[in-house]
Amino acid sequence: MMNRQQRRKLYDNQQRAYNEGTVEQINDQWIFFDEETEEATMLDDFFQQEIEIFRMNRWKKGVFLETGEIRIGKESTMLRDHDLVRVKKHLIYSLERLLDGVNDDAFFQFVTTLNSLNFSIYDCIYCYNHLSFLSDEHRKDGVNFMVFDNQEVICNVQHHFCYYEKVNDRFEFTLNTGKRLVIEKMIS
Template sequence: MNRQQRLKLYDIQHRAFNEGTVEQINNQWIFFDEETDEATMLEDFIHQEIEIFRLNRWRKGILNEPGKIHCGKEVILFRDHDLIRIRKHLVYSLERLLDGVNDDAFFQFITTLNSLNFSIYDCIYCYNHLSFLSDEHRKDGVNFMVFDNQEQICNVQHHFCYYEKVNDRFEFTLNTGKRLIIEKIIS
């Protein structure tokens, strides 16, 4: 699995975006989050990837100044009540962790998490012990992650041992008591 295939899995995650509308108020563009009803100055998202819904499809571009998205060579100007979505950022330690695990473990972790109705963007806490072992020949320990999808909480323990064999074990525990364990061993 190459980097592009991994990014494709990121793209299809639920709750990967903050969706809402924009309005110009007092010559300033404001983003109104559909889920939380929070209002945010659009200038807070300068130089970030933003998508705008135009002509029945999402158009991806970069917000270089409030009110304008650059989609390649085209510039799209906002209109009041345009529907936009802004990609959420992953918790940094989770992003580093996902970059550090092998392709099989990455795929199994993401698909299992998704099957439990959670997204990697639901992560509210991640302790990545693996990042502290970068210079070690034998790497073993546990990473801890907590996910909240607004309906349930999921705690994940990632037990790893990278030495003669590569062993990744993920233990998923939901607040309902449901538990699921997956393990991948590569010799």
Template sequence: MNRQQRMHLYDIQNRAYTEGTVEQINDQWIFFDEETEEAAMLEDFVQQEIEIFRMNRWKKGILKEAGKIRIGNELIMLRDQDLVRIRKHLIYSLERLLDGINDDAFFQFVTTLNSLNFSIFDCIYCYNHLSFLSDEHRKDGVNFMVFDNQDEICNVQHHFCYYEKINDRFEFTINTGKRLIIEKLIS
């Protein structure tokens, strides 16, 4: 799995974007979150990935300044009530953890999490013990993650041992009592 395949898995995650509409009020662009109905200054998202819904499809670009999106070589001007979605950011420690595990463990973790109706963007807490072991020859320990999809809570323990063999074990526990364990061992 290369970086592009990992990024595709990020792109297809549920709840990867905050959707809403934009309005120009007193010469300022305001973003209204569709789910929470909260308002935010669009300029707070400058230089971030944003998508605009035009001609019955989402067009991906970068917000260059409030009211303007660069899509390739084209500069698109926003209009009042345009439907947009802004890419959410992962919790930093989770992002580092996902970058640090091998491709097979990454794929199994994300697809299993998705099968339980959770997204990596549902993460509300991540303790990444692996990041503290970067200089060590033998790396073993446990990482802790908590996910909230608004219906259920999922706790994940990632037991790892990277020494002569690579061992990743993920234990998923949902607040309903459902449990699932997956393990990946590479010699």
């Protein structure tokens, strides 16, 4: 059985889990410049959120305070112009609920298969979670739909599920290149 910590570790090790860039102080405001999209964002938008700063050749995890201060454990450090920082991306809410709702084996198989196709859970651009509408049902069955875009290829995933006397999860991965993959997990 996987625990929350093991799941969290799998989340953290995903490709493209962070927006990475540099910061600059402009008119007493800290601005984040995303390295990939070249978009500028007010760092205040990440107030009280986890942020990582690259110092002494390694990433240090902390919490951003609006004064340009990052609390790392019991210590604090101040941002400097052109510091390299990264901010954890948020998962699409319906995908997060779906991943929380599947058992550990199905979760692990889904995520590792997705990763083997060079996709990250953070590449999700659409998720329809039918399971979330069946919370009161004794027998839960249906299909969830997910679309992932890694900037090179699109992957559509259909998650067929039936949770009744047996637990059955079937994931069908289809790439726009025509490649298809099916994994199925049954627990009696």
